[in-house]
Amino acid sequence: MNDIILCKLGEIVLKGLNRKSFEAKLLANLRRRLEPIGSFKVYCLQSTVYIEAQEDNADVDAAFEAARKVFGIIKLVRAAACPKDKDAIAELAIRYLKDDMLRAKSFKVESKRSDKSFPMTSIELSQYVGGALQDAYPHTVVDVHEPELTVQLEVRDLAAYVHASPVPGAGGMPVGSNGVAVTLLSGGIDSPVSTYMIARRGVRLIPIHFFSFPYTSEAAKEKVLELAQLLTAYCGRMTVEVVPFTHIQEEIRDKCPEEYFTLIMRRFMMRIAERIAVANGAKAIVTGENLGQVASQTMEAMASTQAVTHLPVLQPLVGMDKAEIVTLARQIGTFDTSILPYEDCCTVFTPRHPRTKPRVSEVEAVEKALDVKALVDEALNGTERVRLEE
Ligand code: ATP
Ligand code: MG
DSSP, X not given: OOEEEEEEEOGGGGGGGGHHHHHHHHHHHHHHHHTTTOOEEEEEETTEEEEEESSTTOOHHHHHHHHTTSTTEEEEEXXXXXXXXXXHHHHXXXXXXXXXXXXXXXXXXXXXXXXXXXXXXXXXHHHHHHHXXXXXXXXXXXXXXXXXXXXXXXXXXXXXXXXXXXXXXXESBOTTTTOEEEEEOOSSSHHHHHHHHHHHBTOEEEEEEEEOTTTSOHHHHHHHHHHHHHHHXXXXXXXXXXXXXXXXXXXXXXXXXXGGHHHHHHHHHHHHHHHHHHHTTOOOEEOOOOTTSSTTOSHHHHHHHHTTOSSOEEOTTTTOOHHHHHHHHHHHTOHHHHTSOOOOHHHHTOOSSOOSSOOHHHHHHHHTTSOHHHHHHHHHHTOEEEEEOO
């Protein structure tokens, strides 16, 4: 029988009544994620998701790596299946775990039996297979307290399974199980991480990028799309909304005092994000903001930015250190792309002396010089939608 992947469900098992729909979301997300890799059967039995290759040359390694990024799974392991017979199980354990057994100085066997008609108890099966492994690999000893290797046997409905210890999965909740939000995606280090963090809470995301051509180049836009593409490994397929921002920035530059440029620009971002959110049933705006990192990230500046929207603004990085954000960016694989040189619209018209502690009323007064509604409508009319498959 083929190599298979067993996945243990995360927080969704706590969800009682909603559990079935959470499971369904997870299965659908997994199936979509595995589709480009090959033909796999994905099903859930007894709080375990099974991923079974349907063809002999299926790339199970690639499927395992893909499943490690799917939210809703807390641990997963590659396993081999065999008929529910003690000798078949022992023979499989000896063959399948050869490398692990040769490496380990000590081991133990743990068995679980959800098929209660199996003629041995869990302890008897563990002892039987433990003895067979000991005979096959005489250099190792059985240590039930602190073994280097734990061999796990599961006698389930359809077959018996043999595997070593599982590795951690992506955790969180299946994307789509907790609604939809828009996420402001720049080309920097932070916003891919904030997008990842909210997706991990089960939220489906619509990335929005504000693009200031020709002040920022086509390459800067491609970089953001590349970041979004990388994020699809976690977030699933996404449609990026690329909003033309040039005219708005030029109007601000021409009509407002320089010290307010950034503040007013960010208020436009929020208004546009809210409009896109409402049009798509999204219930929150995610940003990569972090308290105190740059001039616009004071509490006063945040108040002035958020005053233009009724939607909750989720800032999952707000209390993190830069070093922690960088560690996460490396872990999820966006860091190397984020540090490619690029210009962001925020850096194009950066004031020399930004106003860091504005009153909201003061920003509103300055903004009166602009036709806010017309500018927002114009930007939305020119928005390009880029569909990214996972
Ligand atoms: P990042 O690393 O995500 O660029 P940052 O530390 O550079 O963040 P800012 O440039 O002040 O901080 O931006 C704060 C947040 O505003 C970003 O994390 C992102 O969510 C949003 N943002 C900034 N520029 C853009 C843009 N051009 N398009 C979309 N969102 C943006
Ligand atoms: Mg930035």
